Amino acid sequence: MAGPHHEGPLLKRAGERAPRPPSPEVSSLTLNRLSVYLRSLRQLQASGESTISSQELARRFHLSATQIRKDLAQFGEFGIRGVGYDVALLEARLRGVLSLDREHRLIVVGVGNLGQALVRFLAVAEEGFRVVAAVDKDPAKVGRRVGGVTIRPSKELRGVVRETTPEIGVLAVPPEAAQENYDALVAAGLRAVLNFASVNLRLAPGVPTKNVDLRIHLEELAFLVRAAGG
Amino acid sequence: MAGPHHEGPLLKRAGERAPRPPSPEVSSLTLNRLSVYLRSLRQLQASGESTISSQELARRFHLSATQIRKDLAQFGEFGIRGVGYDVALLEARLRGVLSLDREHRLIVVGVGNLGQALVRFLAVAEEGFRVVAAVDKDPAKVGRRVGGVTIRPSKELRGVVRETTPEIGVLAVPPEAAQENYDALVAAGLRAVLNFASVNLRLAPGVPTKNVDLRIHLEELAFLVRAAGG
DNA sequence: AGATGTGAATGAGTTCACAGCT
DNA sequence: AGCTGTGAACTCATTCACATCT
Numbered sequence: 001m002a003g004p005h006h007e008g009p010l011l012k013r014a015g016e017r018a019p020r021p022p023s024p025e026v027s028s029l030t031l032n033r034l035s036v037y038l039r040s041l042r043q044l045q046a047s048g049e050s051t052i053s054s055q056e057l058a059r060r061f062h063l064s065a066t067q068i069r070k071d072l073a074q075f076g077e078f079g080i081r082g083v084g085y086d087v088a089l090l091e092a093r094l095r096g097v098l099s100l101d102r103e104h105r106l107i108v109v110g111v112g113n114l115g116q117a118l119v120r121f122l123a124v125a126e127e128g129f130r131v132v133a134a135v136d137k138d139p140a141k142v143g144r145r146v147g148g149v150t151i152r153p154s155k156e157l158r159g160v161v162r163e164t165t166p167e168i169g170v171l172a173v174p175p176e177a178a179q180e181n182y183d184a185l186v187a188a189g190l191r192a193v194l195n196f197a198s199v200n201l202r203l204a205p206g207v208p209t210k211n212v213d214l215r216i217h218l219e220e221l222a223f224l225v226r227a228a229g230g
Numbered sequence: 231m232a233g234p235h236h237e238g239p240l241l242k243r244a245g246e247r248a249p250r251p252p253s254p255e256v257s258s259l260t261l262n263r264l265s266v267y268l269r270s271l272r273q274l275q276a277s278g279e280s281t282i283s284s285q286e287l288a289r290r291f292h293l294s295a296t297q298i299r300k301d302l303a304q305f306g307e308f309g310i311r312g313v314g315y316d317v318a319l320l321e322a323r324l325r326g327v328l329s330l331d332r333e334h335r336l337i338v339v340g341v342g343n344l345g346q347a348l349v350r351f352l353a354v355a356e357e358g359f360r361v362v363a364a365v366d367k368d369p370a371k372v373g374r375r376v377g378g379v380t381i382r383p384s385k386e387l388r389g390v391v392r393e394t395t396p397e398i399g400v401l402a403v404p405p406e407a408a409q410e411n412y413d414a415l416v417a418a419g420l421r422a423v424l425n426f427a428s429v430n431l432r433l434a435p436g437v438p439t440k441n442v443d444l445r446i447h448l449e450e451l452a453f454l455v456r457a458a459g460g
Numbered sequence: 461a462g463a464t465g466t467g468a469a470t471g472a473g474t475t476c477a478c479a480g481c482t
Numbered sequence: 483a484g485c486t487g488t489g490a491a492c493t494c495a496t497t498c499a500c501a502t503c504t
Binding site for chain 2: 484
Binding site: 257259260294296297300310311312313 | 472473474475476480481482
């Protein structure tokens with residue numbers, strides 16, 4: 001899982017002109033590592049490094065050199081043999097692969113504790129993603145502004161989506177409301193969903209969905225603490 | 231790896247008297263699915279079901295029957311051939327396996343947007359886990375109460391840990407402060423860490439650590455949206 | 461010389477298919 | 483008869499080892 005359990009189908013196609021035409025499906029694991037590589041490259045860029053080998057990248061960020069090369073190989077040839085990778089170039093390429101060269105618009109559904117924190121967090125920190133709308137069922141919350149957006153009623157979801165054209169829905173409602181809100185997001189035309197509710201959603205085909213479940217992580221740690229002799 | 235990148239080592243040992251003495255290491259994937267099964271069983275219990283087969287469990291919650299049986303097999307024999315599983319019994323067993331039969335104490339480090347939401351979320355919603363302390367570097371935040379705990383200064387971490395004896399640390403500080411705070415948690419004797427900062431931590435051996443990285447999930451969805459023809 | 465990119469080998473995880481119990 | 487529990491087959495992921503290029 002990252003989000004561990006059931007997730008949306010993975011589909012093909014890589015970076016636009018990258019020499020990997022009808023490549024096979026890319027795994028979630030690989031994609032998630034690309035994000036990690038990208039983050040690491042940004043850090044290198046910030047500290048002025050211009051070139052790096054897979055080995056050095058691995059050493060500095062606790063990764064595997066072979067795996068870096070294998071992962072990158074799925075999207076093209078980005079390095080120079082005998083030299084390594086140009087930091088700025090690889091960074092740009094990975095951004096292209098992950099389609100971070102354009103902005104992704106988000107709508108947050110459910111503005112409780114978590115939803116509110118997510119709106120603020122995303123509003124501030126997350127370059128490449130922008131919260132364009134938020135809805136909540138509770139009339140008391142409607143009209144309030146959070147992190148630059150005004151909360152609208154859940155019932156108007158469809159209209160809000162038409163007006164603000166988000167492509168990714170962020171579900172932060174209580175578990176019992178998750179499925180209906182998920183279905184509503186799909187019906188409204190959202191292209192992907194990030195789900196924070198602790199439920200096994202019945203997924204719509206063609207709408208990639210990732211689950212983030214705090215409780216699952218805590219329970220894993222609870223097990224590991226005891227397994228380690230706690 | 232569900233939490234995608236580097237994570238702590240997995241260790242052995244299952245449910246106390248379960249007939250699986252020195253079982254091999256349990257994978258993160260299996261553990262995370264156990265959490266899902268447990269959640270599903272709770273729901274069945276709530277709706278009054280007393281017995282269920284792996285097949286029916288799979289059908290209702292979009293899981294795999296074989297996988298349920300294989301996962302459970304790592305910890306003992308919990309079912310009755312020809313019949314299925316006793317819902318209440320299996321629920322109790324899984325809680326035992328995951329060591330949810332006792333309370334796990336948490337300390338939250340960093341009480342910004344996310345940290346605050348986490349404290350409140352955990353304070354309210356998460357049975358089996360309890361936030362016993364929160365610390366923050368910012369003197370302006372110190373002394374304020376959030377979700378039942380009073381924020382204390384990060385500098386007093388060691389003392390706070392001695393007083394409140396948490397076993398799991400929840401890291402919700404900015405990326406640049408993550409490593410030092412992680413190290414401080416380890417030094418203070420925490421047994422596990424749930425990290426929300428976007429960094430590749432240099433992990434302490436013997437301290438299981440899970441990363442939850444919002445940005446990684448969003449980037450995966452960004453890729454998938456385009457791959458699906460967006 | 462030195463690093464990439466990659467086929468082959470290994471390992472991990474899932475699914476199949478059925479023996480064995482109730 | 484029906485469902486669990488599990489070895490065997492298979493699929494997916496990682497690592498090895500080296501041919502290839504600069």
